[in-house]
Amino acid sequence: MSNLLISHGGYEPEGYAVATTGTRVAEADPLRKYWAATNASDTAIYLALYMNDGHTNTATVGRGVYLAPNGGSFELNNVNMYYDEIWAVHAGVGVKQLSVQRGR
Numbered sequence: 409m410s411n412l413l414i415s416h417g418g419y420e421p422e423g424y425a426v427a428t429t430g431t432r433v434a435e436a437d438p439l440r441k442y443w444a445a446t447n448a449s450d451t452a453i454y455l456a457l458y459m460n461d462g463h464t465n466t467a468t469v470g471r472g473v474y475l476a477p478n479g480g481s482f483e484l485n486n487v488n489m490y491y492d493e494i495w496a497v498h499a500g501v502g503v504k505q506l507s508v509q510r511g512r
Contacts, residue, residue: 422510425503426453426496430466433506434494442511443484443494447475449504455482456495467497475506 424433426449433455434443447453453475456467473482484490498504 422508423448424496424506424508426498426506427503428469428498428500430456430468430495430497431506432493433496433508434510436492437512438491439512440484440489440491440510441486442509443490444481444509445475445494445496446479446481446507447477447504448479448507449498449500450477451498451500451504452477452480453496453498453504453506456497457490458493458495467495469497469499 424431426433433445434440445455454467454469454471455473455475456471457473474480475482496506
């Protein structure tokens, strides 16, 4: 995986505490080249991809990209890049950890 990080800018990994009410895990970024998320929790996390159109954006449990507990992952790269906000949510208790790697 180290070659992948170097080839996509080598940003430091980030961690997000995902809430049950929705958490923004990526800002809109027209220069984004790579973005990957791994669910590091024991509860399913859902990602929502939204256009930055001035509406209130959030994520909804049961809708969007499903990340299975304990390692479910999602990747945006040169084949399927998305440049607007990304939100996450879960239906468990407390906050859950989402690990992210991004590159520009």
